[in-house]
Amino acid sequence: MIREFPLPDLGEGLTESEIVAWRVAVGDRVELNQIIADVETAKAVVELPSPYAGVITALHAAEGETIDVGAPLFSCDTGEPVAESDAPAAPAASAGPATSSTTPAAAPTEPDEPAAAASAATAESLAPEDDAADAAPGPNLVGYGAAAESGPKRRARGGLRSAPVATVSAETAPSPVAAHDATVTEVEPLAERPRSTPPVRKLARDLGVDLEAVTGTGERGLITREDVEAAASASTSPARVSPPSESVDEFLPDSMRTADLAGRQQAPAETRIPIRGVRKHTAAAMVRSAFTAPHVTEFLTVDVTATMQLLRSIRDDRAFAGHKVTPLAVVAKALCIAARRTPDVNARWDEDAQEIIQFAGVNLGIAAATERGLVVPNIKGAETMTLVELADAITALADTARAGRTQPADLTGGTISITNIGVFGIDAGTPILNPGEAAILAMGAVRRQPWEHQGEIALRELMTLSLSFDHRLVDGAQGSRFLADIGSILREPGIALTMA
Numbered sequence: 379m380i381r382e383f384p385l386p387d388l389g390e391g392l393t394e395s396e397i398v399a400w401r402v403a404v405g406d407r408v409e410l411n412q413i414i415a416d417v418e419t420a421k422a423v424v425e426l427p428s429p430y431a432g433v434i435t436a437l438h439a440a441e442g443e444t445i446d447v448g449a450p451l452f453s454c455d456t457g458e459p460v461a462e463s464d465a466p467a468a469p470a471a472s473a474g475p476a477t478s479s480t481t482p483a484a485a486p487t488e489p490d491e492p493a494a495a496a497s498a499a500t501a502e503s504l505a506p507e508d509d510a511a512d513a514a515p516g517p518n519l520v521g522y523g524a525a526a527e528s529g530p531k532r533r534a535r536g537g538l539r540s541a542p543v544a545t546v547s548a549e550t551a552p553s554p555v556a557a558h559d560a561t562v563t564e565v566e567p568l569a570e571r572p573r574s575t576p577p578v579r580k581l582a583r584d585l586g587v588d589l590e591a592v593t594g595t596g597e598r599g600l601i602t603r604e605d606v607e608a609a610a611s612a613s614t615s616p617a618r619v620s621p622p623s624e625s626v627d628e629f630l631p632d633s634m635r636t637a638d639l640a641g642r643q644q645a646p647a648e649t650r651i652p653i654r655g656v657r658k659h660t661a662a663a664m665v666r667s668a669f670t671a672p673h674v675t676e677f678l679t680v681d682v683t684a685t686m687q688l689l690r691s692i693r694d695d696r697a698f699a700g701h702k703v704t705p706l707a708v709v710a711k712a713l714c715i716a717a718r719r720t721p722d723v724n725a726r727w728d729e730d731a732q733e734i735i736q737f738a739g740v741n742l743g744i745a746a747a748t749e750r751g752l753v754v755p756n757i758k759g760a761e762t763m764t765l766v767e768l769a770d771a772i773t774a775l776a777d778t779a780r781a782g783r784t785q786p787a788d789l790t791g792g793t794i795s796i797t798n799i800g801v802f803g804i805d806a807g808t809p810i811l812n813p814g815e816a817a818i819l820a821m822g823a824v825r826r827q828p829w830e831h832q833g834e835i836a837l838r839e840l841m842t843l844s845l846s847f848d849h850r851l852v853d854g855a856q857g858s859r860f861l862a863d864i865g866s867i868l869r870e871p872g873i874a875l876t877m878a
Contacts, residue, residue, distance in 0.1 A: 449576035574601040584652040585610040641745035674845035707769035743795030746779035
């Protein structure tokens with residue numbers, strides 16, 4: 379039996395996913411729960427196991443395509459026997475547009491007895507198939523709970539949508555004369571929708587391509603991704619710009635007349651990139667945050683010479699070999715200490731309950747730039763970690779994020795965040811809060827600059843800190859005290875020993 383596996387909802391309320399890579403090919407034999415594909419949600423790349431054991435007969439999307447939840451992902455021959463009564467109904471269940479050998483069952487014709495018997499037999503053969511599909515539950519999909527008992531029922535693409543279509547053989551079909559003599563009410567069938575897969579239809583919507591105007595080059599006229607991209611390229615070619623009229627030319631200097639502008643008035647070529655995946659999720663989150671929480675940003679420039687000397691000492695100490703202790707790790711440790719002294723920054727505003735929720739621990743989000751966009755996974759229980767443990771956790775978190783393997787659980791539950799804009803040579807900025815968090819700290823680049831030190835001007839290593847906070851939760855005094863505590867620790871790391 380051929381089973382069609384629809385893309386499941388991965389438990390994050392998502393409506394679509396992108397196929398990053400297939401782990402199998404058509405003709406491969408797979409086992410139950412074998413990883414068959416890597417799919418990218420709006421937050422991370424997830425490994426998708428197979429709910430069936432059998433032979434792959436079709437892959438319904440190519441790598442790089444985005445498909446909707448519930449759309450067919452792949453088909454698998456499970457080797458289960460098919461009852462003889464089910465066999466005639468199989469083509470009708472998955473048939474495309476009706477051909478000349480199909481007759482709408484709703485048409486009020488009066489066929490002869492053999493035709494009526496054939497129609498009744500066809501109707502009876504359809505019923506057992508539906509019952510069998512409803513009665514045979516599939517195996518559990520590991521990580522996503524129990525699988526649906528049957529895949530989504532696919533709508534016929536052509537013919538009358540208000541009535542089923544029965545397949546009638548040529549021997550039992552009513553004769554043209556009998557059909558002509560019968561008194562019938564002619565019903566115009568609905569226009570047939572262009573044949574394409576859900577990912578191709580979505581791509582067409584994203585690129586603004588009308589599928590009605592596209593000629594399919596795939597099997598049986600199927601519109602492929604290449605057909606849509608070709609149509610999009612043709613529609614976005616630079617348009618010819620009409621030259622100015624002679625009446626306008628009269629008032630232009632010689633250097634700007636029509637003859638001189640002809641080669642300079644072509645519209646520039648453009649590239650359209652569909653908004654999806656991590657970029658789509660990040661954009662929605664940032665808009666929601668910017669227009670929900672009243673942001674305030676404060677800046678503090680700190681002499682971090684002592685911190686940089688500490689890091690150099692750690693680097694040279696064999697006891698810390700294999701540990702990548704960076705300025706980010708020190709800032710993270712300082713933030714955890716300062717958050718304990720000002721718990722208002724480690725909180726969340728609950729609009730529905732009209733309550734402020736203060737967190738007992740720190741789930742520290744670290745913004746990571748990846749090829750797929752910005753993600754902010756968080757370190758659970760960061761306040762309990764030593765400096766070295768924090769450094770190791772940050773390194774592992776960044777490596778996993780850049781590889782696109784961050785798990786959804788690591789992207790939720792954050793309480794406060796850090797973004798390291800200094801790695802790009804930036805000194806300061808106004809970071810936007812992650813939705814549900816009260817504060818985010820941006821650390822700038824470390825620069826050697828003239829600075830007042832012990833009453834004299836000396837070259838010191840400086841860093842600018844930028845703290846954005848939600849003014850509903852954090853007042854100016856609280857935000858300033860929190861930022862000043864972080865600055866004190868970075869200015870003199872030993873001061874952390876005196877902070878309760």
